[in-house]
Amino acid sequence: MGGTEPDTSLDEFYDNLQDMVISQAGRIINNDLYTKSLLSSLPVALISTDKNGLVQVANKAAEEMLQTKLRSIKNSSLIDLFSLSPAIVENIKQAQDQQASVSADSVDLILADGQQKVVNIHVQLFYDEESSLVGNLLAIEDQTYISFLRESFKKHALTPAEGELVANSPKMKKVAKQLVELGKSDAPVLFSGPSGSGKTFLAAKLHKSQGLDPQAPFIMLDCHEIDSAKSRETLFGSGEKLQDDTHSIRFRSLHDYGTIHLAEGGTLVLLNIDALGLEGLEAVNDYIVQVAAGSSTLPKCRIVAITEVDPAELSKREEFYQPLLDRLLEAQVQVPTLRQRRKDILPLARIFLAGREGGDTKKLSRGAENGLLTKQYSQSNVKELKDAIELAVLVADGDTIRTEHIFTGPMEEASDYELDLTDFALAKFLTNDKTLAVLRGGILTGFVALIGLLLFFSNHTTGLISNRFIWSLGGGFLVMLFLLLGRISCSVCPLSSAGRLASRIWSLAKPPPGFIKNSSPFLIPMGLVVIAWSEHTFHMTTHPRATSFLLITLVSLAVFF
Incomplete structure (x- = not known):
């Protein structure tokens, strides 16, 4: 059983409204009650005059906007009525001089009490069948709709991120330089990189670097949340196409505006642009082209696209609009991984x-x-x-x-057979920062002294005893220490202490190479085999100097890696 057809009468009414207004111009000017009542409910202020420019009709929206009643302004000159608003007067005179309709956006309307509003206006001239002027129609649209629109899209508005851009690594230094260059223009930009790499943060830094007004909007829209069938409407509104005729009456509602109107003069960030529908992608491309050509009637803002998908992969997708990708790649920033x-x-x-x-x-x-x-x-x-x-x-x-x-x-709930050594006072004392610092220094000093004994007193009793300690008692002692107090023994290991000390002295900022961690299952057994082989081959258990060379090698590896 099929559903009922949706009621489109209201949509048809708005679609045909402009033609109706023009065709009924004579009835408006002649105070036709039907037409007056029909137009009185429109949110756009309408004021009609006779051929001499004297006010005859004003709808309710006009009375509210001008804070007056029709009886107070009827038969007054339209130009005198707006004498405090020179921009509006100029457009009215321009229409009369050129005998053609005139439209203007973002014009200042100044009221008698000094209150000021920003409005869009349209002056329409009407002629009879003999081409004689019969009257004018002034349509005024209050731009305060933007405040309501901002509320409805509030969840998409973000405050540009504050904080320092950390760029000590070569790849981030390159990104920082790109941001400086991109901040010199308002061209569209593509940020690509893995999840959580800082793409939105960089988009916000770019917004701040452009030298925009501090109140310039920074609007972010997640394309995953946009219905593909309504992507163009969500971005640019339903009441205005990108190739709109500027010389036409535009009766708008909140639904006629898209996210682009919120971002006027600022930045519109399209998060996950790879998820945007094809219609929306084409609309974004058309907008970029028209803004570059200076022919767009839509608000101007910077488009920043963000994606986790590799651009090379995007180019292979049939559902992604290739002309848009080509334009975005002209200013692409590849954000590196944290690794x-x-x-x-x-x-x-x-x-x-x-x-x-x-x-x-x-x-x-x-x-x-x-x-x-x-x-x-x-x-x-x-x-x-x-x-x-x-x-x-x-x-x-x-x-x-x-x-x-x-x-x-x-920590998960402990079983009856578990013993947490960190609860003991001794363990807490040993893991204290000051205690660990003393232990690290003492053990490292002792380790270096032990190497010195093995190296310079290899033929003396002291060197032989030290060597025997290392290969018998020392090994077992270290194993037991690791099993019982692993946190402490790892923290005070002389090899790691030597590495940290070298890094501090020579300001070595490089972290351990990634291959060491990735290959540890192979490197650890191989290292033990090499040590065992060295012990047997060089008879280290009876030759202290050979043992010292092994320890020096281990310290060197700790310093350099």
Whole structure:
């Protein structure tokens, strides 16, 4: 059973309204009650005059806009009525001099009490069958509709992001330079990159760098939320096509305006533009072309497109409008993954930590920083880092965020057979920052001294005892220490301490290479095999100097990698 046909009578009424007004011009001027009552409900102010320019009819919207009644202005000169609004008077005179209709947008209307409004106007001249002037019709449209439209689209409006652009890595330095160059124009831009990499943040920074009015709108619209069948209407409105005739009466409602009207003078960000329907993509392309040619009747704003899809992949999609992609690629910014900008990780982490609501005073330990540097951030890049910092702040029970707080949530309920050593006073004392600093310094000093004994006293009893300690008691002691107090032993490991010290002395900002973490299942067994082979081949258990060379090699690897 088919559904009933939708009632289109109202749509047809608005479609035919302009023709009706023109065809009924004589009836308007002659005070025809039917036509007057029909037009009185329109939101557009209408004022008609006789051939001498004297006011004869004004609808309710005109009375409200001018804050007066028809009886007060009837038979007064239309030009005198708007004497305080020179721009409107100029357009009325222009229409009379040229004997042609005139339209103007964003004109100042100044009322008798000094109140000022921004309006669109249209002056229509009417002639009889003998081409003699019989009267004028002035249509005035109050642009305060924008305030209502802003409310209806409020969820799409964002405040441009504040904060520093972190660009210590080579790839982000390139992006920063691109933003500077792109800020010199208002050409459309395409930001492409993986989820959470900072594309919307960069779009906001571009908006701020253009030198726009501080109140210039920054509007973001997620194309996933747009009905493909209504994509053009959502973006540009239903009442006005891109090739609109500027010399026509335009009776509008809120539905006639799209998101583009909200972004006038600012930036319109189309998030996930790859999800926009073909009709919408074509409309965006037409808008860009017409703005560049100076022929668009729509509000002017900068178009910024954002996508997670590789542009090369977009070009293969039949449903994506290729001419638009070609134009967007003229100013493309490829946003790198966080893995590609390791030098930015710690500065970003500190910004996220400092920017937490309430001014959190927690700080990152060296171990936590190393942990952040070794993560892959394969899920959501910068957003993943920010989420990790916020979670770490919540689970850290002191003023310091340590390694175990990174990417870990609250501990699950412990079983009856689990023992949390961190609850003991001794463990808390040993993991204190000051205690760890003393332990690191002492153990590193002892380790270096041990290498010196092995190297310079290899033939003495001291060197032999030191060598025996390393290959017998020392190994077992380290294993037990790792099993019982892994957090402490890893934190005070002399090899990692040597690496950190070298980084601090020579300002080595590079993080550990990614291949070391990725290949660790292979490198660890191979390293143990190499150590065992070296011990057997060079008889290290009985030759202290050979052992010292092995330890020096391990320290060197820790420093350089």
